[in-house]
Amino acid sequence: MSNMNIQLFVTDLDGTLLPTGRDVPAKNIEAVKRAVAAGVTVTIATGRMYRAALPVAQALGVDVPIITYNGALIKSVSGEVYDENYVPADAVRDVVDFCHERNWHVQTYSDDELYFAEHDEKAKGYEAAQVLAGHTVGWDGLKQHTEHVAKLLVISDSAEETAERIELLQKAFGGRVQAVRSNPEYAEVVLPGVSKASGLKKLAAKLGISIENVMAIGDSNNDLPMLEAAGHSVAMGNALPEVKAACDYTVGTCEAHGFAEAIERFVLHDN
CATH class of the missing domain: 3.30.1240.10 (Hypothetical Protein, Haloacid Dehalogenase-like Hydrolase; Chain: A; domain 2)
Structure with missing residues (x-):
């Protein structure tokens, strides 16, 4: 674990970063700020619309590219488009x-x-x-x-x-x-080929980060491709059994701030 060097940390929203709605728990925001201060890019991968994911990214205080519409649009908080895949x-x-x-x-x-x-x-x-x-x-x-x-x-x-x-x-x-x-x-x-996994791979490539230095965290079926694509994967305590089986690590539930636990253990290497 000590040799794990995570440069990009990608999180699902519902059931992972957020228990409900759009309010990010303070403990999770604090963990993100510490990771960012350590030079790590922390971002979101969600099925939500860009405008619905934006308030969450703003709450985290990061201006990074976020993966929205299940990978169809990657766009930064300040509006720079990194990748778009529209249905004809x-x-x-x-x-x-x-x-x-x-x-x-x-x-x-x-x-x-x-x-x-x-x-x-x-x-x-x-x-x-x-x-x-x-x-x-x-x-x-x-x-x-x-x-x-x-x-x-x-x-x-x-x-x-x-x-x-x-x-x-x-x-x-x-x-x-x-x-x-x-x-x-x-x-x-x-569009065929669009997923949270395709979004994660494209974003890592654009940021010049090797997939080995990417960690993804999630709880649901639509997170599986992304969790399998990332160099390191974490399942939430509330994740489906098949998601836990596919991941390298499991942390606490969403309510127990499993997201913050993952950053502390695997990104910041706190004991």
Whole structure:
């Protein structure tokens, strides 16, 4: 452990850095500040919109590139774009039509704004969870906003339904877009090859940091590619069993500030 030299530390948000919402525990902020003072780049990798992740990055007091939309957009806190992978306009329109025909809730993200056809329970729930407001534009309106679409999100009622929809989307659009599960009810539709792992690899390369000097921490299925790509990986105490099995180390739960523990143990080498 003493020979571990972590230069880039990448964290998931929900269930890792944050117990709920957008307030970062003071203990975690303190750990980040100590790591940064030691010359380490600490950043976020999230499925959230850039604008929804921004307040969290600002709370950490860092101006670094953050990985948002599950890897589709890497952009610094002050607004410098490092990497962008947008879904082509024709694919956006076709996925919207596909969802409309099946009466699925789909929402799109264009130029870091959120759009849905109807302001239904799923739309309201998402706005409340992310602490932001979207635009209700109708089904035709969804197809008007196709510029810089980082992702589309299909929200279903159960894990089973999500799995079925991902299979249908993959069958219909395989190669044009890819559908991935980010939580039991969410199917994210992004450009093929885009993930938190692709974001982490691109960011490390742009910063000139070897993957061996990267540590990632997370708790969920959509963190697995990133945890596997990083030179060193940490699972939260509240992580899924398969996530713990894939990681080098396990720390305390989110409520017990496992994030701060990881920085203290593996980045700062506190005893």
